[in-house]
Every structure is written in structure tokens, then in C-alpha cells.
Amino acid sequence: MTTQNLLVELFVEELPPKALKKLGEAFATQLGDQLRAQGLTTADSVVTAYASPRRLAAHVTHVWLKAADKAVQQKLMPVTVGLNADGLATPALIKKLQALGADVSDPVATVAALRKAPDGKAEALFYDSLVSGATLDTGLQKALEEAIAKLPIPKVMSYQLETDCELPGWSSVHFVRPAHGLVALHGSTVVPVKVLGLKAGNSTQGHRFEARVSPVVLAHADDYAATLVQDGAVIASFAERRAEIVRQLAAAAAQVGQGAQAIEDEALLDEVTGLVERPNVLVCEFEAQFLDVPQECLILTMKANQKYFPLLDAQGKLSNKFLVVSNISPADASAVIGGNERVVRPRLADAKFFFDQDRKKSLESRVAGLDKVVYHNKLGTQGERVARVSAIAKVIGLQLSGEVKRELAPQSWIIEKDGALTQAADTAARLAKTDLLTDMVGEFPELQGIMGGYYARHDGLSDDVALAIEDHYKPRFAGDELPRNPVGVVVALADKLETLVGMFGIGNVPTGDKDPFALRRHALGVIRMLVEKDLPLELSWLLHNVGDPFGSLISPDRSKLVDELQSFIYDRLAGSLREQGYSAQEVDAVVSQGPQRLGDVPKRLAAVRAFTALPEAAALAAANKRISNILKKALDVDPHVSELLLKEPAEIALYAAMQDVTPKAKAQFDAGDYTASLQTLAALRAPVDAFFDGVMVNAEELDLRLNRLGLLKSLHDAMNRVADLSRLAS
Template sequence: MTTENLLVELFVEELPPKALQKLGDAFASGIAASLEGQGLVASGAAVTGYATPRRLAVHIIGVAAKAADKPVSQKLMPVSVGLKDGQATPALLKKLGALGLDEGAVAQLKRQGEGKNEALFLDSVQSGATLAEGLQKALDETIRSLPIPKVMTYQLETGVALPGWDSVQFVRPAHGLVALHGSAVVPVTALGLQSGNATHGHRFEASVEPIVLQHADGYARQLHDEGAVIASYAERRQRIAEQLQAAAARVGQGARPVHDEDLLDEVNALVERPNVLTCQFEAEFLQVPQECLILTMKANQKYFPLLDAEGRLTNRFLVVSNISPEDASAVIGGNERVVRPRLADAKFFFDQDRKKTLASRLPQLARVVYHNKLGTQGERVERVRAIARAIAERLGVDVALVDTAAQLAKTDLVTDMVGEFPELQGVMGRYYALNDGLAEEVADAIEDHYKPRFAGDALPRGAVGVAVALADKLETLVGMFGIGNLPTGDKDPFALRRHALGVIRMLVEKAPQLALDDVLQAAQAAFTSHLPTGTEFGDASASLSAFIYERLAGSLREQGYTAQEVDAVLAQQPQRLADVGQRLQAVRVFAQLPEAEALAAANKRVSNILKKADGEVQATVNQGLLQEEAEKALYAALQAVAPQAQAAYAAGDYTASLQALAALKAPVDAFFDQVMVNAEDAALKANRLGLLKRLQQAMNQVADLSRLAA
């Protein structure tokens, strides 16, 4: 079967930049997968996707003009329905007629199965799809399933419409379709367009228009040479990154562009032939906090600000242009004129905001609704303050500093700068707090109370910030759980999962002395006096505690701990989350001991026996009721081992605590071999259950070892 390489291109108006990479990947993989499924291309064939602001394309190696024929066996109907006395029934003849066959085909039918399951089958050869048929199917399926963020409806151009077409729905209006198998055009249609071999290059710099593609394999080269277009998304992105570094090097003095992968992707999706240019703005704007200037240049203009060797913003920035004129001064000057009003706005907001103190803005928070059941931001601030004070007392941190930071942490939400750039909340609060003469610890806490904002983000830098950040996240968690506003599936509008992980990280890394249930109860108490009238609010401590342990379990499994190890440790719901890592390491060491498997199995057996016991079993043992030598030996071993394990546990040496239990293997084995726990004598039975209860308590301080049993 001869093959040729295939090229498919859909030429469109400018695609949404934030969706371009996904659209390009989906277009290439969708067409390749469909053709492979139809037998037109071998599994594992090389597939190259292309995506520019005005095109989606794919090049596939080794595509057949026609798929191979294949034998098929089609089940028609049960024999009891299709044949009567060996003759074809009307039902069978009707079925054969629908397939274009007559009564003569009855003799060719095969019978398979036995009894009631015996059926008639027709063997035939199914003709393989032609490339035109297969590619049409692939195009239709792929276009229908593209991850389009928002669909446009547009009218077809005059003379282009196919019969029955009035309008088209796609991400952007499409104006061209290329389908080349080698050098031959494959006759297909899409979005009201008929395939051909002509495409278009750069909107301003193409040397040929239109570009007539000679062969599927020459696509990228012809676009580059004749169309001034770099078709490969990855190659174009790499060139931008290299040009940014080169431009920064020319500036000198250790200058480097702000690192932002998302911005690089977005700019890459805006240009077809990138050209990086260096621009500048007036140095007086550097008096504005650099976060403001960087954000306005990145978000509004898609520029790359330049930092110096110490990470301070310079008055230079880089522009990724889509044109490459011999004299770029007009392009540079135009971008410098455009950015100036943006920076002036930022300076104006900053100057105006500093005229009012953060404290003077507190009354405004009472007019900002936080949640219809939880009240205003003002009420929320009072809850956060109460929780933060309680945490500060437990941490031994200056309560007055923590209370001030918690009170002012949200005030920058009503400033002009944060109103324009919500991403700067907290950041601007720090600047304004310093401007108001507040302590640096308070200013840092105002910025840091949002941390960690995402996985891997930094934690608050000081104890004051930790107290306020914990309070802020606990208020959100307890509040939402208290009104029953819980995350479901992938819906988590208040980021409760992220808040829970933030609480876990801070309790582990910054506040190891705090107990989880203690801080949850402190947070719950803050809602008793700071809720809108009429709000029904429940005690969510238990369900929230379970939610946090679930998040912790998932995090630990991602770190490489097994489900059994995590389950064993978290089954005890250790209150100091900072201990969990040590407990897991101890369990891992214990599991390597020769006695571990038998002790875990025995522990599981003990748990099952105690669960079936009537009422609550007390861990009390009457030595006088110990009759069998095996139960006396177990009691003696427990008397010797339990204090050792307890002492190591109290000292935080969880590994030594579990290792001490190895001495119990022999007496535990002997006990289960020789002693009947459920004795007929009630006192004897209760005494033996008490002995097992004491054994369970001694073994399960660090972790529930029964969870390690297979």
C-alpha cells in the first residue's frame, strides 16, 4: 500500500491568544487519531502540529490513499427467527434485501452458537475508506470537538456557500482550507470551504500572495520563505525567548526580562514572525511600586519589563512586534507613547491612595458585601480578628500587632489601585501600611495573609503574618462549612481545597505547636457574635476536620507515601500535623521489621474482636483472673514493653516507639494460638478483652497498625 504525507490547514481570522495552543494541539491530534482509527495511517506515525494567530494545521507522515479492505462478520438474527424447516423466513429475506442481497445469499450464511444462542452471521469484505472519505470524517469530528472558548456565528462569503449553508459557527471566521496528500489536493469541505492548495502568509510582510503550496512536506519552509511566517508554535516561542534574552543582554548591567511563561505563551499567540524591540519610559515613574508598573505593562500591553541584576525594575521594557521594518524607531516610539498614560494612571492611583490612611477606610468595608449569609467584609474582618488573636495567644506572638494587621488586612480592597488591579491586593496594603508609619511586621502580615495563594507559593515571612493568614483561611473554611456551602466535584468557587492545603502547610511548617481541633474550635467561636441576624449557622468542626485530613492524605500520597502508610497514620487523626511526617517515617521503618507483618495482622484481629464485643471495652486487667500461661506472658510483655513505647512516643521518637513493639510478636502469637478470648465465664472474657484493649492502645499510639495488614 503506497503512502504519501498529508497536510491539512485551516486558515482563519485572528484566534483568541489564550486558547491558541490548546486549539492547535487538539486540531492536530484529533485529525491524526481519526485517520488512524480508520486505518489510513499507521499507529505511532509522526504528527506535527502548527498553530499561528491565523491558522491551525497538521502534517502527518505516511497516510494511505485508501485504507485496506477488511473482513467483517455481521450478526443478522437468531436461527430460530431466520430459518424455518431449513428455509429462509420473510424476516431473513427482508434483512438480506436491506443489505442488497437476495435469497441466493442464504446458503452463504454461517451458524454460530448453540441452542437459543445460535445465530446467523454473514461474512463479507468491507471496503477500506478512501482518504477523501476518511479525512472528511476526521475534519468533521475534530472541528466539532475543538476546545473553543466561545463560538462565533458568521455568514459565509458570497459564492463560497455550499447548498443549504446560511451561516457557520466556529471560534473565528474561516477563510481557507488546504488538504494536500503529497502534491495532490484531497477534495474535502469544512465550515463552508472547499479544499485547495493555496494559503496566505504574514498579513504585511509576505513576499507572495497567495502562497501556492507545492507539496505537503514544503509547508513550513514555504510559509517561512514566501510568507514570512513561522508556522511552528514551539519554534516561534523559542525564538521569542531567545530574542528577549539577547535584547536584555544588549541593555547590559545584568538586565533580564521578567519571567512569565503565561505572558510568553500569550505573546507567541499574537505574532507570526516575532521581532523583539527595546523601549523605555521616564525614570520618574519608578517612584511607583514596581509591582504596579510590572502588572500594568504585562496585563494591559503584553510587554516584558526589564529588571536589573538585583531584581529591581528598570525604565526599559521589551516589546514583541509582529513586523520587522528596517527602521524600527516608529514602532518603538509608538509603544513608548502607548505605555506612558498607563504608567501615569498607576502613579495617580498610588498618589491618591496615600492621601488616606488604611484605618480611615475601615468604615467602607462595612458597605462591601462578602456573602449574603455571612455579611459584609466589615463583619468578616471582626471574625478574622477574633481568630487571629486566639492564634497569637497560642503562638506567643504580640497580640496587639496581630490584631492591627488582621483589622487592616482587607482595607486595600477599597483603594483605587486595587480596584484597578485586583491582583495587587495585599501587596498594596503593605506599601500603604508603611506609608502610614505602621510596624514592618504589620505591613508584612497585610501582604502575606493571602499566602500561600497556590501550590508551591511562599508562606508568610513572620509569626504575625502566620497568625493572620491562618485566621483568614480558617474564617473562610469555617464560614462556608457552617452555611453548608461545600465544594462539589470540580466546583470550588471559594477555593476551599486551596485554603485547606494552606492551613496544613502553615501548621506543619510555621506553627507546629498548634493542634488542628483547637484552632478549628477557636475559629468556630468567632462566628457566635459576628454573623448577620437570621443566619442559620452550624458547628462544622467535625466535617471540616475530616475535609482537611482528606486534603492532607492526598498531599502525602503525591509525596510518595503509600495509601496504607497514610491511612495508618491519619486514622489516629494526629492533632499536631507537623508530627505526621515523623509518624510516616516511623511506620515505614516499622514495616521493614521481620515482626511487622505478624503484628499488623494481630492488631487487625484485635480490632475486629473488640468491634464485636458488647459495649465499650475497658483497658483494665485483673492479674488474678489470668489463667493461661500465654495470657500471663502477654500481660508481662505488655508491662515491660508499653512503658518503653510510651516513653519514646512522649519524647517524639516515633520510630523507637514502634520498634519497641517488636518484642510483642512472640507473646501475641502464643496468645492467639492458646487462649480462647470469648470464654463462657463472663469475668474471664471481660478480662481477656481488657488485655486486648490494653494491647491495642500500646500498639496504636503512633499509627493504627491494623491498616498495614494485607
């Protein structure tokens, strides 16, 4: 018996475009997995997914008409339970065999057919049988039902189908969209399966308007994609249709010239791919006067409302041309182009109206209105929140103003002592949320912050303040850029810290996958700014000071709150570092120390990585682990050492080496040269090894024991300034 390729298609009404890719992949994957589980496919079988606006399909290679029979060995029960004293089957055994479908008409033959084998300390009865493999008819029926049941459907629809039985009536069907056709072909043979009230056949429907024939008849499973293109004017493959759209977008942009290129948006591309069956990209344009509106507004309205691809010029500025992905390809496309141009015009006019109206009121005049906007029922209004953010920004600005100049990657950061930073940060923080009250942000919430920056410039505010207002939500997502100037960093840091402290302070802590206030993202934003900008701010100091403006609104146990938030931030930091390629041991060694200046973390990790490459590293890490265990058992140990109580040559030698090495290592640590500090400490390997070989730490004499513990405590403190080296021990 040879295999044939299988094609299954479910023809439905228009599927949700944003979910189409996931639906297509899930349908094909589940179908293939179910067939494989039943032994109907081979190890070489390949599953290909198809998904267009009106169909989900899967092509599976090397599918058997019938799965191979399987030998099944089943343990029944202990011999003492299954057989009586005469060796005949007990009622319990007969009942068990009947449940398995075995022939029990002849009791003697029944027992003779069983096998006895050791099972632990006892002997058990086993029943060996040959189970017939599943047929494709039954196997595909089961696979289809499972695949449909497990589809990640965003929202289920219910509709009625007329029953095909003798008694007339209607039955309810629940699916993502009403289904109208089912194809199931094994080679060129129809597999008689039924699902969603539909019987399988060998024909489907093509493009609504441009199909060459209707219905489209499929002669063979392998002809599916080619027949749909030729007779149905449909590109069934989601990936191929997407690639064709990308190709046409690039070609159309090149046709426009002047370095034009379509805006890149993967989500929009996926959604448009889910809207068309055979794409046809057309160039349209709108009146140049609309370009006076901020391009973010125009781009958003074209993408979100119309699913258009705006065109940018070589400098990245929006042009007055855009690209439409049409689902039809008429000989004369002028009517389609004109229709899309007419549709977009009112949208752009609305954006221009909102922009013009919003500029009639200054941001400052909108501040009072924030008192009428509820932020959280336990944390007050947006006005109260803005007051807290402003207070936090002022504290951070004053702290940073203590340093005259500091180089911060990736830019030079200049901190003035005249209070300019603090004043600008206070202004930006006070105005940052006022654009929430504008018409433009009311229509397009995605533009919050961005529009505030435009309106701040219109109000005559400095670029520092305008950029800070625009950037204070950054980073909005993983990989997003950080605020572009010091004022923006201060305000963004204050905004995110206010959210974290406020939500933790009222008990809104993320649990599992649930994080409705995006606190994990806020924590990562705080981490990135502290690390990448190398800010001279200590984490516990920040968290303690952020809590003050809340007063009695949050938990009065501030120490517990700070500990919880620090732990939360360190967890996010550790996860982020592991994603960057650091090993779990390296990250654990550094983060477990709870470094307060997060900007030091990359330097500490680099120092640890350099240390682990030294030949002394493994021995020192193991010794450090041993010292940690000794000190844990001894509890509170005074690091004081008396030279008069040093008796053994090895402890005298270790103390002398420490007197030479640890001051140098500490000076290097204080200077921020963590790599040199750890490398200096590597010289202690030999005296440390000799100490453990020749000295009894837990001496009977109390003064000797305490002195040796103090020596180890001093050594432990010196070795673990940069990182907990015991975490590097294997």
C-alpha cells in the same frame, strides 16, 4: 499502495491568543485520532501540530489513500429464531440481513452463506462480510468535521457565507473566528474536502505585511513549515515560535547588560506567542521617575495591559527598560520602539497617580468604609468579616503565646508572653482588607495585600504588621511561599479559617469540580501552615473557636460543622501527601487516626515508613488487623486486664511483654519520638503470634473472654498511637 504524508490547514482571522496553544493541540490530536480510527494511518504515523495567530494546521505522516478492507463478523440471532422448521430464513432474519445490505434474492443461498456457531447454551447465526475500507476523501472529511466540532473553543462566533449553489443566498457558520482558507494535501495532491463553507486547495496566506508572495503556494505536504517561513514570513509551529521568542528575549537582555533579565512568566510567554507570526524583540525604556512606584504595579500594568516583558536587574529590581515582542521587522525599528514607549507612558502615569492618591489616606481611615462593601449576602459586609478575622487571630495569637519559644521550620519562631504577637496580629487583621478600597487595587485586583503592605509602611506601621498585611493571602496557589513572619501566619490562618467555617456554615460546600470560593485551596493553605510551621494548635480546637465569632449566621449544629470541616481538611491532607510521594497505605494509616496536631504528620509518616522496613512489620500489621476485626465485633471493650484471670502461658507472656514494652513506647510517643515508639513495639511480635496460636479469645467463660478482649484492647491502643497499623496489612 504506498503511504503519503498529509497536511491540513485551516486559515482564519486572528485566534484568541490565550487559547491558541490548546486549540492547535486539540485540532491536530483530534484529526490524527479520527484518521487512525478509520484505519487511514499506520502504527508509525506521527502527528505534528501547527498553530499561529491565523492558522490551525496538522501534519500527519504515513497516511493511506484508502484504508484496508476489514473482515466483519456479526452475530444475527439464535438459529431457532432465524430459521424455520424447514431450515429456511424467517422474515426476521431476512429483515436483519436486508438492514446489513446482504443479498437475499435467493433464500437458499442466503442461508447457506451464514455460519452457525455455539453462543452460550444455544446456537446462533453469524454473518461474515468484507467491509470496504474508508477512502481518504471521505475519511478526511469525517475527521475534519469531528476535529472542528470538538475544538475547545472559548466562545463561538456566528457569521454569514454566500452559498455556492444555483439559488443565491447566505448560510450561517459557527466557529471561533471567520475561516477564509482550507488546505488539504496528500503528498502533492489536493484532497477534495470541504468544511466551514470552504473547499480545500494548496495555497494559503502568509504574514499580513511581510509575506514575500501572496498567496503562498504549497507544493507538497512536507514543505509546509519551510515554505511558510521562506515565502510567508511565518513560523507556523507554536513551540518553535515560543522558543524563538525566549532566545530573542535572552539576547536582548544581554544586550542591555548589567545582569538584566526578562521577567519569567509562562502564561505571558504563551499569550505573546499567540499574538505574533514572526517575532522580533525590541528594547524600549520609560522615564526613571516612574520607578518610585512599587515595582509590582509597574510590572503588572506592563504585562497585563501591554504584553511587555519588564527587565529586572541582577538584584531582581525593576529597571526602566522593557522588551516588546513585535510582529514586524522593519529596517528601522525606531518608530516601533517610539510607539510602544508612548503607549506605556500613560499606563505608568496612571499607576503613579493611583499610588500618590492612595497614600493621602491612611489604612486606618479606610476601616469604616469596609462596612459598605458586601462580602456575602448571608455573611454580611467586609467590615463584619474583618471583625471575625480579628477575633480569630486574637484567639490564635493568645494560644500561641502560651509557649515561650518553639523552633519552627524553616525559621526560628519566637513567641513572647507579653502579648506583642496578639496585638500585632489584631492590628494586621483589622487593616488587611482596607487596600480593597484603594484606587490601585480597584484598577489591579491582583495587587490586593501587596499594596496594603506598602501603604502600611507609609503609615508608619511596623514591618511585622506590614509584612502580615502583604502576606495574609498566602499561600495563594500550590507551591506559593508561606507568610514570612509569625504575625502573617496568624492572620493568614485566621483569614482562611474564617472563609472555610463561614462557607461550610451556610452550606457552600465544594461539589465535584465546582469550588467557586476556592475552599480546597484555602484548606491546603491551612494545612501547609500548620504542618510546615509545626504550629502547636489542634485542628478541632481551631475549628470550634473559629465558629464562635459568627454567632447565629452559620449552622447552630457546631459539632456537625466541625466534623464536616475536619473530614474535608483530612481529605485535602491525604491528597497532598500522596502527591508528595507517600504511598496510599502510609497516608491512610496516619490520616485515618485523625491527628489533631498536623505538624506531627510528617514525623508520623517517617515513623511508619521506618516501621514497614522492619522484619516484624508485616506480621504485626496482620495481627493488628485481626485484633481490629475482633474488637469491632465485640463492640465496647474495657481495656482493663486482671492478672488473676490470665490462665494460658501465651496470654501471661503477652501481658508480661506489654508491661515491659508499652510504657517505654508511650514515653517515646509522648516525647514525639514516633519512630522509636513503633520500633519498641516491634518487640511484641513473638508474644502476639504465640497468643493467637495458643489462646482462644472467645472463651465460653464470660470473665475469661472479657479479660482477653481487654488485653487485646490494651494492645490495640498501645500499637495504634502513631498510626493505624492495620492499614499497612496487605
